[in-house]
Amino acid sequence: MSNRILVLFAHPALEKSRVNRHLIHAVTEIPGVTFHDLYEEYPDFQIDVAREQELLLAHDLIVMQHPFYWYSGPALLKEWMDLVLEHGFAYGHEGKALRGKALMNAVTTGGPREAYDHEGYNRFTMRELLSPFDQTAYLCGMRYLAPFVVHRSLVIRDQDEAAPHAALWRKALKALSDGTIDLDAAAAAERLNDLLVDAGNAPLRGNDAEVLS
Amino acid sequence: MSGDFLFQAFVYLAAAVIAVPVAKRLGLGSVLGYLLAGAVIGPYVLGLVGGASGDVMHFAEFGVVMMLFLIGLELQPSLLWRLRLPILGMGSAQVLITAGVVGGVALLLGFPARPSIALGLVFAMSSTAIVLQSLQERGWLKLRGGQAGFSVLLFQDIAVIPMLALMPLLATGVVGGGTEAAHGSHSLLEGLSAWQQTLAVLAAGGAVIVGGRFLSRPVFRFIAGARLPEVFTAFALLLVVGISLLMSLVGLSPALGAFLAGVVLAESEYRHELEGDIEPFKGLLLGLFFLSVGASVDFPFIREHLGLIIAATLGIVTLKISVLLGIARVFQRRWSDAFLFALALSQVGEFAFVLLALATNLGVLTAEWSRGAVAVTALSMMTTPPLLMLLAKWPRRAAAEQNERPMDTIEPEVPGKVILAGFGRMGNIIGRFLQANGVPTTVLDTNTELVEGVRKVGLRAWYGDASRLDMLRAAGAEHAELLIITISDTAKIRAIGDMARKHFPHLKIMARSRKRVDAYELINAGFDHVYRETLGTSIDMGADALHMLGFRAYHARRAALAFRKHNEAAMRDLAKHWGSKNYFELLRAKIEEAENLVRGGASLKDQIDAAWDNESLRDEAAKGTLRR
Numbered sequence: 001m002s003n004r005i006l007v008l009f010a011h012p013a014l015e016k017s018r019v020n021r022h023l024i025h026a027v028t029e030i031p032g033v034t035f036h037d038l039y040e041e042y043p044d045f046q047i048d049v050a051r052e053q054e055l056l057l058a059h060d061l062i063v064m065q066h067p068f069y070w071y072s073g074p075a076l077l078k079e080w081m082d083l084v085l086e087h088g089f090a091y092g093h094e095g096k097a098l099r100g101k102a103l104m105n106a107v108t109t110g111g112p113r114e115a116y117d118h119e120g121y122n123r124f125t126m127r128e129l130l131s132p133f134d135q136t137a138y139l140c141g142m143r144y145l146a147p148f149v150v151h152r153s154l155v156i157r158d159q160d161e162a163a164p165h166a167a168l169w170r171k172a173l174k175a176l177s178d179g180t181i182d183l184d185a186a187a188a189a190e191r192l193n194d195l196l197v198d199a200g201n202a203p204l205r206g207n208d209a210e211v212l213s
Numbered sequence: 214m215s216g217d218f219l220f221q222a223f224v225y226l227a228a229a230v231i232a233v234p235v236a237k238r239l240g241l242g243s244v245l246g247y248l249l250a251g252a253v254i255g256p257y258v259l260g261l262v263g264g265a266s267g268d269v270m271h272f273a274e275f276g277v278v279m280m281l282f283l284i285g286l287e288l289q290p291s292l293l294w295r296l297r298l299p300i301l302g303m304g305s306a307q308v309l310i311t312a313g314v315v316g317g318v319a320l321l322l323g324f325p326a327r328p329s330i331a332l333g334l335v336f337a338m339s340s341t342a343i344v345l346q347s348l349q350e351r352g353w354l355k356l357r358g359g360q361a362g363f364s365v366l367l368f369q370d371i372a373v374i375p376m377l378a379l380m381p382l383l384a385t386g387v388v389g390g391g392t393e394a395a396h397g398s399h400s401l402l403e404g405l406s407a408w409q410q411t412l413a414v415l416a417a418g419g420a421v422i423v424g425g426r427f428l429s430r431p432v433f434r435f436i437a438g439a440r441l442p443e444v445f446t447a448f449a450l451l452l453v454v455g456i457s458l459l460m461s462l463v464g465l466s467p468a469l470g471a472f473l474a475g476v477v478l479a480e481s482e483y484r485h486e487l488e489g490d491i492e493p494f495k496g497l498l499l500g501l502f503f504l505s506v507g508a509s510v511d512f513p514f515i516r517e518h519l520g521l522i523i524a525a526t527l528g529i530v531t532l533k534i535s536v537l538l539g540i541a542r543v544f545q546r547r548w549s550d551a552f553l554f555a556l557a558l559s560q561v562g563e564f565a566f567v568l569l570a571l572a573t574n575l576g577v578l579t580a581e582w583s584r585g586a587v588a589v590t591a592l593s594m595m596t597t598p599p600l601l602m603l604l605a606k607w608p609r610r611a612a613a614e615q616n617e618r619p620m621d622t623i624e625p626e627v628p629g630k631v632i633l634a635g636f637g638r639m640g641n642i643i644g645r646f647l648q649a650n651g652v653p654t655t656v657l658d659t660n661t662e663l664v665e666g667v668r669k670v671g672l673r674a675w676y677g678d679a680s681r682l683d684m685l686r687a688a689g690a691e692h693a694e695l696l697i698i699t700i701s702d703t704a705k706i707r708a709i710g711d712m713a714r715k716h717f718p719h720l721k722i723m724a725r726s727r728k729r730v731d732a733y734e735l736i737n738a739g740f741d742h743v744y745r746e747t748l749g750t751s752i753d754m755g756a757d758a759l760h761m762l763g764f765r766a767y768h769a770r771r772a773a774l775a776f777r778k779h780n781e782a783a784m785r786d787l788a789k790h791w792g793s794k795n796y797f798e799l800l801r802a803k804i805e806e807a808e809n810l811v812r813g814g815a816s817l818k819d820q821i822d823a824a825w826d827n828e829s830l831r832d833e834a835a836k837g838t839l840r841r
Contacts, residue, residue, distance in 0.1 A: 013825035014765055043766035076767075110827070110834055154827060154834035 003177055005033045006059035007106075010066040010077040012039055019108045019153040020067065022162035026170035027065075032177045034059065038076050045079055052084040057097060061176055062142075064133070065106040067153070071122075071129045073105075081136065090140045099141035102183070104192070105133055106169065108153040116151075127190055146189035148172055172196055224261045225269075228254045229500050242350055244343050245598035247500050251507020262508055270505035274563065275457070276498025277342050279491050281370070281468045282453050284345065284363075285475015286484050293476060296364050303361055303544055304368020307558070311337040311536045315529065327383045331577045334376050335569055335586060336529055340562035341366045341468070342499055343597050348557060351605065358553030361546060365558060370469045373564050377571065384575035410464070417463045421456060421470060425477030433483045434661050437676055449490040482664050485657070485675040489683035506563070510591045514584055522585060526592045534559045556600045561590040629655035632693050634679035634709060635700035636660075636667055639725055639746055643697060648672055655688045680709045682716060690717045697723045703731040707738055714739075732784060733791040745784075752777050779807055 007027055011020050028035050036055065042048075056062060066073045088094045107126075115122045116129070126149055127134070137144035150165045172192055175181040181195065189195050228250035236246025254261040262269070316333030320326065344362055348354040354363065436448050453471055460470030478484060515522050534555045541551035566587065573583040633644050636658040644667075647654045656674035658664050667674035677684040679698070690696065696713050698706045703726065710722050723742040726732040735743045756773035760766050783803040790796045 012767055015768060016825060016827070039767040040765060043770035110830060152834065154831045 002032055003060040003102075003179055004058065005030075005061045005063060005173060005177055006055055007033060007035050007063045007065050007173075008038060008077070008080065009036060010038045010064070010074045010080070012074050012076065014039070017067070018156050018158075019150050019162050019165060020065070022159060022166045023065065023106070023108075023150070023169050026166040027173060030170065030173055030177060033173055038080060039074075042076065045076060047080055047083050049083050049086070052080065053086075053089055053097070056084070056101075059101070061102045061104070061145075063104050063106055063148075063173075068107040068109045068129075071124075072132070085136065085140065096141065100143075102143040102145055103133065103137040103140075104145035104147060104186075105130055106148040108150045110154040111151065113149075113151045125190065143183065143187055145183070145186040146192045146195070148192045168193060168196060221262060221269075224254055225501060225504055228504060233500070241602060242347050242598045243500075244347050244350075244503055245595065247503030248507040248595050248598075251504035252510050252512075253507075254504070255508030255510065257510070257512035270502060270509065270566070273498050273502035273505055275467075276495055276500075276502045277563065278457050278468045278471045279453055279495035280342065280345060280499060282456075282471035282475040283488060283491055283495060285472040285477075286479050286488055288476050288479055290476055290479075296360065296367075299361050299364035299544070300368050303540055304365045304372070306540050306543075307365050307537065308337045308369060308372050310540065311533055314532060314536060318528075318532070328572075328578050328582065331380065331383055331568075331572045332586065334379070335565045335572070335590075336533070336561050338369050338373065338562040338564040338568070339366060339533075339558040340560050340594055340597075341370065342502055342563060343560060343594055344557050346499060347598060347601055351601070353553060353557075356550065356553060357546060358541070358550035359557070361541065361544070361550065361554045362557045365554075367472070369562070369564070370466055370472070373466060373568075374464070376564075376568060380568065380571050380575055380577060383572070383577045413463045414465060417459050417465065417470070418473065420459070421474050422477050425474055425481075429478060429481055429483075430665075433481070433676075434665075437483070437486075437661050442678075442681075445486060446490040449487050450494065452487075453491065482668050482675050483677075485655075485684060485687040486677045488687035489677065489681060492683055492687065502563070506591055506594060509587070511584060511588055515588050515592075518585065522588050522592065525585070526589045526596070529561060529589060530559045530593050530596055533561075553604060556604055557597070559600060560593040560597045565590040629653045629673065629689050629693055631655070631695045631697060632657065632679070632685065632688050632690060634658075634696065634698045635725075636663055636674060637699065637701065640697075640699035641667070643699060644672055645670075655693070657684060657688055680705055680712070682712055685709075685713060685717070690720060693717075693720060695723065696720045699725045701725070701727060703727065703734060707735065710735075710738070710740055729784065730791070733788040736785060736788040737791065748777070748780065752780075776807060783807070 007024075009020075009024060011017055014021055024035065024037075027033055034055070038047075064073060064077060066077055072078070085091070085098075086095070089097050107130075109116070109126075111120075111122060114120050116124065116126045118125070122129070126147055130147055134144045148169060150169075156162050156165075172181075175196065176186075185195055186192060229247065232250030232253075233243045233246040236249070237243055253259055256262070312330075312333035314333075315336045316329045319329035319332050324332070344366060345354065348359045348362065353359045433448075436445055439445075452474070456470045456474045457467030460467045478487065481487075537555035537558055538551050541554045542548075546554065569578065569583050569586050569590075572578045573580055578586070630652055631647055631654040633640055633647075633654050633656045636644060636656050640656070640658070644654055644656055648671075654673065656664075656667060656672055657677045657679045658667075658674065659676065659678050661676050664674045664676045675688065677688070679685060679688075679700070685696075690713065696709075696717075698709055700706060700709075706724050706726075710724055713720050713722055721742070722740060723744065724735050724740050726735055726743050726745050729745065732743050732745050752773045755776070756769040759769035759772060764772075783806070787796070787799060787803060790799050
């Protein structure tokens with residue numbers, strides 16, 4: 001079966017992005033994936049709640065793609081959650097619109113993978129830091145999947161260095177869209193990246209390992 | 214003759230100008246000031262004004278008519294309907310019970326029955342002029358107690374008509390011929406049968422209502438179209454005088470007719486202009502009325518019967534207060550409202566003069582008793598201001614209550630928080646925006662067609678020139694919070710703003726400016742909130758241009774906001790230097806600043822670009838020193 005995917009992209013200064021701009025190129029031409037650029041749509045923060053809710057209804061998997069600012073999303077993403085995930089729509093006794101759908105984050109972080117660990121300087125794992133999103137999904141009756149994470153985005157200098165991440169992200173979205181990824185495994189994993197690499201794609205594994213080392 | 218007239222006018226005006234400010238300063242209210250000044254200039258003290266004061270009073274009573282017209286203007290039919298219970302219930306109870314009790318006491322004191330009834334009726338009346346002026350001055354007319362008082366006064370205005378009719382019946386043998394003395398003018402209806410009279414009265418009332426509803430607008434527009442303010446003023450006076458005349462002709466109280474006309478015109482867009490025009494006349498005539506009441510106090514007569522008259526005055530006032538308190542409590546007013554109501558209406562009113570004159574003419578009362586009753590009436594009027602002063606000392610009750618119950622205002626609608634002067638290109642957007650947000654706004658404009666159009670969309674707009682103090686006052690400047698001036702003439706904006714700052718210092722003022730130079734002028738004149746009419750739209754267009762050139766929408770938005778902030782600050786800086794030698798140099802510097810040339814190390818563009826910039830972070834990450 002195929003899943004319809006909605007990518008909620010939130011980046012306040014895409015013109016300065018080094019990774020996300022390549023990641024979104026990877027996304028835009030996959031069939032069944034709707035790319036929705038929040039800062040471009042709502043520069044005045046005047047979110048069209050009805051339209052956003054319709055978009056949610058029309059998709060099965062909601063992906064929040066954003067830089068991991070201060071262990072969370074950019075301001076507009078929070079505004080979007082505050083306004084769109086209304087009581088009576090997303091949660092509460094009558095709020096069942098999102099039941100059975102899935103939610104995940106796709107984030108870029110400045111710090112290296114080992115920093116997101118109980119021993120690292122960020123002291124918490126990515127899943128722990130993303131628990132507000134996890135809990136949001138839970139309250140809305142959605143399944144929360146492991147995040148797709150690109151660490152050390154600050155040291156990525158050009159398209160060549162970003163390309164392996166873009167390819168992996170494209171692969172992830174295709175697998176999610178096609179339903180070829182095991183959702184139970186995706187829900188349990190630390191990072192979605194690990195599942196894709198473990199599934200056995202040598203060049204990707206190589207590139208990924210190199211970048212993450 | 215004319216020298217005599219000028220002298221009289223000089224005395225009256227001088228007395229008012231000296232006494233009223235002093236009385237107000239002492240917290241006595243203007244009414245007592247007028248009354249005392251009248252007594253001083255009257256025939257028995259200084260003797261500056263003499264026996265003619267009866268004529269003066271008759272003329273000055275027109276002030277009461279104007280006051281009721283103005284009160285009618287502020288009342289809408291719906292509110293009048295809501296007040297029907299206090300008017301009919303409390304009003305009739307007050308008149309009947311007071312008349313009964315006073316008449317009963319007179320009987321007990323040994324008066325014959327007919328004079329007792331006459332005195333009861335006379336003393337049941339209260340003074341519309343004193344009560345309304347005193348309450349309005351203190352802002353108490355809006356309180357529940359004040360509203361109840363107003364309702365009862367309205368009933369008395371109606372009740373005086375049957376009373377005038379009743380007096381001849383009290384006269385032994387002499388029936389008829391009385392109304393003439395009461396009105397001082399001929400009634401056209403004499404000789405008509407009862408049903409014809411009724412028909413004429415109904416026709417007169419109907420003419421006022423229908424004329425006010427359907428004829429007033431085209432007539433007002435025609436007259437306003439002449440663009441001569443004094444013609445409009447003349448017309449406003451003509452209107453009140455004409456209605457009074459019509460009412461007198463059919464035997465109704467002119468005050469009542471004027472009140473009715475006021476209510477009918479309350480929803481007219483010319484309401485504030487009418488208010489502004491009539492207000493000064495009303496004030497002057499009422500003052501004259503109070504002065505002549507003061508002058509009519511017959512001191513030698515009082516000295517002769519000092520004990521009796523003082524006792525009678527105190528007795529009547531106490532009696533009226535007791536009855537009024539009882540009525541207020543029966544009608545379930547709280548004690549604080551009941552006291553306000555009772556003390557306010559405790560005097561004997563100006564109708565007493567008319568009724569007493571009639572009763573004396575008819576032989577119901579002897580001349581001696583009538584003089585006594587006139588003295589008691591005048592003295593009782595003097596007791597009201599001190600009584601209300603006592604009430605004011607009562608710990609902050611009135612003020613607190615006013616805040617507590619904003620719904621109980623006697624004004625028909627919520628008083629506008631905002632006065633919007635000018636409803637052109639800018640004003641109409643602001644007005645509609647405020648309307649959409651539920652902010653009560655009062656619009657003033659001098660374009661009659663515009664105003665009528667605006668009213669069709671449901672906004673409260675009035676024809677009127679905001680540069681006139683009386684217009685601003687009539688539009689509610691004393692209670693408004695904000696004055697927004699969007700007319701295009703900068704000199705006029707300044708004039709309006711300066712006047713508003715002087716007379717209504719609590720008002721916050723927002724002003725439009727067409728050009729940068731106008732903005733400088735307004736800023737330098739001390740106006741803090743100045744809005745250039747083209748700034749917002751131009752920057753919006755600039756931001757959209759950036760976006761269409763491929764900039765991210767959010768970047769364009771932030772750039773626009775930052776540019777705007779810089780531009781506003783720069784304009785305020787530059788305003789100080791407008792006209793100085795180095796102005797253009799400074800202007801160039803500001804433009805350079807905005808164009809990315811460095812000021813203090815950070816240009817405007819730098820500031821925008823610094824957001825979400827991670828160059829320094831990248832350096833650290835590359836060096837691997839990013840730790841806690």
